[in-house]
Amino acid sequence: MKKAFPILAVLTALLLAYGTYQALVVAPTERTMGDVQRIFYYHVPSAWTAFLLFSLNFLASLQYLSGAKPSAKRVINWAVIAIAVVGAIAPYIPMVQKQLPEGLYPSSVATTAIMIAVLYFLIGKFFTERSLDVLAVTTAEVGVVFCSIVLITGPLWARPVWGIWWTWDLRLTLTLVLWLIYVSYLVLRRFSDSAQTPKLAAVLAIFGALDVPLVYFSIWFFRTQHPQPVIGGGGSIDPRMLHILLLNWLAFSCLAFLVCWLRYGLEIMQRDVHEAQALEALLGDEGLPQTSARGTSPLNKTPSRMGPA
Amino acid sequence: MSLLRSITAATLAKDIRLEWRSRDAINSMLFFSLLVVVIFSFAFDPNAEESREIAGGLIWVAFLFAAVVALNQTWARELRNQVLDAYRVSPAPATALFVAKALGNFLLVSLLEALMAPLFMIFYNLRPLGPAWQLIPVAILGTWALVVNGTFFAAMSLRTRSREIMLPLLLFPISIPAIQSMVEATRVVLSGDGSARFWIVLLLTYDVVFTTACLALFETILQAE
Numbered sequence: 446m447k448k449a450f451p452i453l454a455v456l457t458a459l460l461l462a463y464g465t466y467q468a469l470v471v472a473p474t475e476r477t478m479g480d481v482q483r484i485f486y487y488h489v490p491s492a493w494t495a496f497l498l499f500s501l502n503f504l505a506s507l508q509y510l511s512g513a514k515p516s517a518k519r520v521i522n523w524a525v526i527a528i529a530v531v532g533a534i535a536p537y538i539p540m541v542q543k544q545l546p547e548g549l550y551p552s553s554v555a556t557t558a559i560m561i562a563v564l565y566f567l568i569g570k571f572f573t574e575r576s577l578d579v580l581a582v583t584t585a586e587v588g589v590v591f592c593s594i595v596l597i598t599g600p601l602w603a604r605p606v607w608g609i610w611w612t613w614d615l616r617l618t619l620t621l622v623l624w625l626i627y628v629s630y631l632v633l634r635r636f637s638d639s640a641q642t643p644k645l646a647a648v649l650a651i652f653g654a655l656d657v658p659l660v661y662f663s664i665w666f667f668r669t670q671h672p673q674p675v676i677g678g679g680g681s682i683d684p685r686m687l688h689i690l691l692l693n694w695l696a697f698s699c700l701a702f703l704v705c706w707l708r709y710g711l712e713i714m715q716r717d718v719h720e721a722q723a724l725e726a727l728l729g730d731e732g733l734p735q736t737s738a739r740g741t742s743p744l745n746k747t748p749s750r751m752g753p754a
Numbered sequence: 755m756s757l758l759r760s761i762t763a764a765t766l767a768k769d770i771r772l773e774w775r776s777r778d779a780i781n782s783m784l785f786f787s788l789l790v791v792v793i794f795s796f797a798f799d800p801n802a803e804e805s806r807e808i809a810g811g812l813i814w815v816a817f818l819f820a821a822v823v824a825l826n827q828t829w830a831r832e833l834r835n836q837v838l839d840a841y842r843v844s845p846a847p848a849t850a851l852f853v854a855k856a857l858g859n860f861l862l863v864s865l866l867e868a869l870m871a872p873l874f875m876i877f878y879n880l881r882p883l884g885p886a887w888q889l890i891p892v893a894i895l896g897t898w899a900l901v902v903n904g905t906f907f908a909a910m911s912l913r914t915r916s917r918e919i920m921l922p923l924l925l926f927p928i929s930i931p932a933i934q935s936m937v938e939a940t941r942v943v944l945s946g947d948g949s950a951r952f953w954i955v956l957l958l959t960y961d962v963v964f965t966t967a968c969l970a971l972f973e974t975i976l977q978a979e
């Protein structure tokens with residue numbers, strides 16, 4: 446694992462450099478918008494990455510809460526399976542298909558529903574209760590960073606193209622509300638210092654996820670000004686541009702993964718240190734040599750499980 | 755079920771009696787929202803024809819701020835003498851406590867709204883052009899939307915430092931769709947253009963979703979110590 450990190454870091458740097466070159470030099474200039482359109486190669490990949498990270502945060506929080514009670518876990522597991530099945534079938538029913546927002550393909554809804562269920566069970570399989578919470582912190586923090594990039598690059602593009610910095614359009618408002626919810630999530634984590642913080646934060650993540658569809662419907666019947674989605678939606682795009690967009694998305698996902706990896710290792714290390722300090726404070730002076738002799742104190746341990754650090 | 759009801763009733767009665775004797779929350783809320791009304795009327799020209807357009811926003815923002823005052827006090831009195839700890843070790847269901855607290859806050863905020871709404875009408879020269887009865891479901895559903903999440907998040911912020919600041923930080927982002935529905939519904943009724951039905955249905959959905967979530971997760975929050 447330790448060796449994989451520098452390799453991935455170099456790979457990400459190369460990908461980012463190549464993606465930037467492609468976006469700024471190779472990509473064809475958009476006919477009406479001109480060069481300002483090139484911000485799109487950063488805006489859209491950041492948005493996808495941020496939404497992916499927020500979904501991971503929600504799934505990790507759900508797994509964390511469901512771990513408390515076996516009966517709750519069963520119910521939630523079946524609910525996730527049910528949602529995946531309904532989400533995969535419902536968009537193809539003609540009656541429901543008509544209700545889908547314009548420019549959204551049934552296949553993209555079905556894929557998303559199945560992906561969410563698969564991710565949910567994968568997270569449950571590979572993370573223990575403690576690391577689930579670390580995963581939640583990591584994805585929330587990195588997600589907020591990427592979401593901030595989206596919210597900054599969006600107006601930079603909108604000003605010359607729409608003539609305004611901001612409009613209360615569906616996707617803009619939804620992204621802003623999502624950002625607000627996750628900032629409040631981070632504030633809660635910062636202000637709460639009891640051992641129960643993970644539980645409170647997980648509950649807030651669930652509330653936030655419940656809120657998103659409601660926000661969607663509350664803005665739903667205002668006219669939407671944002672360009673249609675280019676993947677899985679009705680927007681049209683030059684294949685060369687799509688190629689570069691996907692390349693940049695890959696680069697951004699690698700970057701997000703890299704940052705998450707670092708942050709994950711740092712958080713684990715920090716918690717180990719806190720636990721060791723608490724233990725030592727508890728044992729007092731005479732307890733100290735004992736613990737170090739036994740080698741149980743993570744303070745004295747060589748950083749073997751800290752991953753990249 | 756009867757246990758749940760009797761515990762809810764006992765807690766609710768206790769809270770109402772306490773409030774009736776001290777009148778702390780209602781007095782501070784009334785004065786606070788009166789101040790908001792007056793300050794708003796200096797900030798905007800209340801006699802303009804647009805006051806009908808913006809009054810929905812003003813009235814609900816005033817109630818939202820005032821509700822936070824009450825919500826912050828909900829659990830504070832249970833912390834003295836370790837009442838919450840006693841509740842935690844008792845076999846009483848946690849949901850009964852939550853329902854009682856939420857109902858208590860609902861009554862308090864509703865009383866505030868009943869007292870303040872006429873004042874608003876007078877200060878801003880409001881006369882609903884649409885069907886005025888629709889304001890009643892909007893007020894009931896909207897108040898419940900604020901109060902149910904507010905009670906929940908107040909319990910959550912008990913475990914944090916500077917909890918008085920924490921509550922609005924947690925409550926406001928989650929309440930955005932509810933506030934938008936209340937404001938839009940009120941605006942539609944006051945100005946008489948369009949129907950408020952969509953917003954009432956959305957508010958109802960919001961209430962159902964979050965009441966379920968609160969009831970399902972409150973035990974986790976109460977036991978988190």
